[in-house]
Amino acid sequence: MPDAQTLLLLLTIAVALLFDFTNGFHDTANAIGTAVGTRAMTPRVAVAFSAVLNLVGAVVTTQLLHAEVANTVGSLVAPAGGVALSMLIAVLFGAITWNLITWRAGLPSSSSHALIGALIGMGLVVYGTGAIQWAEVYPVVIALLTSPIAGLVLAYVVTVLLLNLFRKARPSQANGAFRKLQLFSSGFVAFSHGANDAQKTMAIITLALFSSGNLGEFAVPLWVALAAALAIGLGTWAGGWRIIRTMGTRIIRMDPVHGFAAQTVAASVIQLATMWGLPVSTTQVVSGSVMGAGATRRFSAVRWGVARRIVWAWIFTIPTSAVLAAVAALTIEAGPVAVTLAVLVLGGVLLALLVRQRRRRQPSVDAVIGSMEGAAAAGEGVSPNGDARKSDRDGGRRIAAGVAAPDKSRRDGR
Numbered sequence: 366m367p368d369a370q371t372l373l374l375l376l377t378i379a380v381a382l383l384f385d386f387t388n389g390f391h392d393t394a395n396a397i398g399t400a401v402g403t404r405a406m407t408p409r410v411a412v413a414f415s416a417v418l419n420l421v422g423a424v425v426t427t428q429l430l431h432a433e434v435a436n437t438v439g440s441l442v443a444p445a446g447g448v449a450l451s452m453l454i455a456v457l458f459g460a461i462t463w464n465l466i467t468w469r470a471g472l473p474s475s476s477s478h479a480l481i482g483a484l485i486g487m488g489l490v491v492y493g494t495g496a497i498q499w500a501e502v503y504p505v506v507i508a509l510l511t512s513p514i515a516g517l518v519l520a521y522v523v524t525v526l527l528l529n530l531f532r533k534a535r536p537s538q539a540n541g542a543f544r545k546l547q548l549f550s551s552g553f554v555a556f557s558h559g560a561n562d563a564q565k566t567m568a569i570i571t572l573a574l575f576s577s578g579n580l581g582e583f584a585v586p587l588w589v590a591l592a593a594a595l596a597i598g599l600g601t602w603a604g605g606w607r608i609i610r611t612m613g614t615r616i617i618r619m620d621p622v623h624g625f626a627a628q629t630v631a632a633s634v635i636q637l638a639t640m641w642g643l644p645v646s647t648t649q650v651v652s653g654s655v656m657g658a659g660a661t662r663r664f665s666a667v668r669w670g671v672a673r674r675i676v677w678a679w680i681f682t683i684p685t686s687a688v689l690a691a692v693a694a695l696t697i698e699a700g701p702v703a704v705t706l707a708v709l710v711l712g713g714v715l716l717a718l719l720v721r722q723r724r725r726r727q728p729s730v731d732a733v734i735g736s737m738e739g740a741a742a743a744g745e746g747v748s749p750n751g752d753a754r755k756s757d758r759d760g761g762r763r764i765a766a767g768v769a770a771p772d773k774s775r776r777d778g779r
Contacts, residue, residue, distance in 0.1 A: 370577060373450045377573045380457045382596040385566035387464045388476040389419065389600020404544070406551065414548075415555040416602040422559030423594035426639060427567065427585055433642035434561055435585050437501065438568035439575075441481065442488035444496040447576035451697045452487050453569060459483035459690030467678055475646035478509060478682040480565050486687025487694045508643040513653035513679075516634050520657030524626040528661065531622065543621030550628035557635040558647045559597055565644055566593040627651070627658040649679060 406414065427435070442448060460479040488497050531539050567585045570593065574580045631647075631654040638645040696707050 370450075374573060374577050374579070377450045377453050377457075378570050378592075380454055380461075381566050381569045381573070382592060384457050384461050384464070384476075384480070384569070385563065385593050385596035386600035386603070387461055387468070388562055388566070389416075389597040390468070390603040406548070411551065412602060414552065415558075416598045418552050418555035419559035419563070419601045420594045420598035422556035423563035423597060424590060425556075426560035427564060427590045428587065434564035434639055434644050435568040435571060436583065437505065437642050438481070438484075438565050438644055439572045439583055440498055440501050441505070442484050442492065442496055443498050444488075444492040448492075448572060450573055450577060452491055452694055453573050453576075455693035455697055456480070456483040456487045456690050457569065458693040459486065459686045459688075462689050463682060463686040467682075470678075475509075475648045475679060475682050476562060477565060477644050477646045478649075478679070479686040480569075481505060481509070481644065482683035482686035483690035485683075486689070486691040489687075490691040491694050491698070505644060508638055508641075508645050509649070512634055512638060512645040513649035516631050516650040516653035517657035519634070520627050520630040520654035521661055523630055524623055524658045524661040527622050527626055540621050543625045546625045547621060547628065550625050550632065553632035554628050554635075554647075554651065555601070557632040557639065559594065561635050561639045561645060562647055563590075563593045563597045564639075566596065623658040623661070627654040630654045630657075646679075 460476065460483045463479040463483075464476055485497060485502065564585075567589050570589045571580065571583060571585050574586070574589075575583050580586070628651070631651040634650050634654075635645060635647055693707075696703050
């Protein structure tokens with residue numbers, strides 16, 4: 366029979382894979398939200414497409430390209446005696462809890478911020494400030510803060526360039542071409558998401574193996590990479606439909622040219638960060654790129670009320686997940702009685718939420734998909750039977766008029 370340490374290690378690995386799963390369905394919208402919103406792909410096809418490329422991206426970048434995001438995350442907290450397995454569970458609890466809270470609210474917050482905030486919160490209350498490797502933390506924080514701004518600015522510039530290049534193109538040809546190109550850009554985002562985000566879970570599992578003496582050095586084993594890739598792929602397949610709707614239609618209703626520009630820029634920023642070994646927020650980069658591409662039409666076209674809610678979720682992610690992980694760590698340190706009481710309280714809260722949810726009629730996945738398709742059709746001028754001719758004419762006019770949009774946006778801003 367396995368000893369207590371082995372059981373704790375297995376539990377840590379299982380909880381880490383659960384976090385990876387929630388990361389997958391929480392961040393599915395990053396890859397497919399804009400493609401679904403512009404009707405480049407149907408929601409179910411887009412989810413399956415994204416799931417496969419998330420898995421491929423996670424395996425390829427760690428095993429063939431040897432990206433070092435996992436090493437960066439694993440080195441943020443380094444106490445003298447190593448991180449206890451129970452403390453890693455506290456970290457994962459904080460990150461998963463925040464993921465579920467924002468998923469329930471339909472807000473595309475950052476799983477990366479949640480995990481890094483939880484690591485720092487746990488490290489501060491359990492091991493002290495000396496255990497935090499601030500030289501490693503500062504570049505990560507800078508990358509997390511600047512990457513969405515880079516996505517917003519670059520997406521704006523790239524979209525303006527594309528609108529200038531194709532302003533004389535026939536409407537049907539322009540929209541058709543960019544819808545096809547969105548297959549590439551959506552796949553690029555999904556691949557990049559798997560490449561960067563799955564490595565954070567690999568870091569936690571590898572840190573658990575290293576701290577428990579099962580690894581002689583901090584190096585991600587092949588089976589860890591495969592397990593993390595599979596978990597994030599399955600999570601993506603599950604699909605976070607609430608967040609997909611937010612990313613696809615609620616921030617702004619985009620034409621295919623805007624969707625292609627936003628996705629391509631976001632994926633490029635994420636890939637560059639992965640090459641540098643920096644963990645960035647895929648959610649923030651994609652959201653910033655969507656806002657930048659949408660703002661080329663006019664600033665008022667972006668639903669800044671929705672964007673404001675997303676920004677507030679970003680701001681609160683690191684401190685909230687840090688507090689959640691710190692509370693969990695202190696509870697674990699208090700002993701089994703405190704842990705038992707905490708589990709009972711959490712169980713009661715979850716039961717109350719489930720009862721409340723059953724009393725309120727919640728939209729099914731099919732209903733959410735239908736509402737997204739209806740919203741996209743309404744925004745594009747598409748008839749219920751799928752006739753996209755009016756959509757192409759209107760889209761062509763927007764492409765032709767897009768060059769003047771930046772000037773008009775300045776007047777709108779005033």
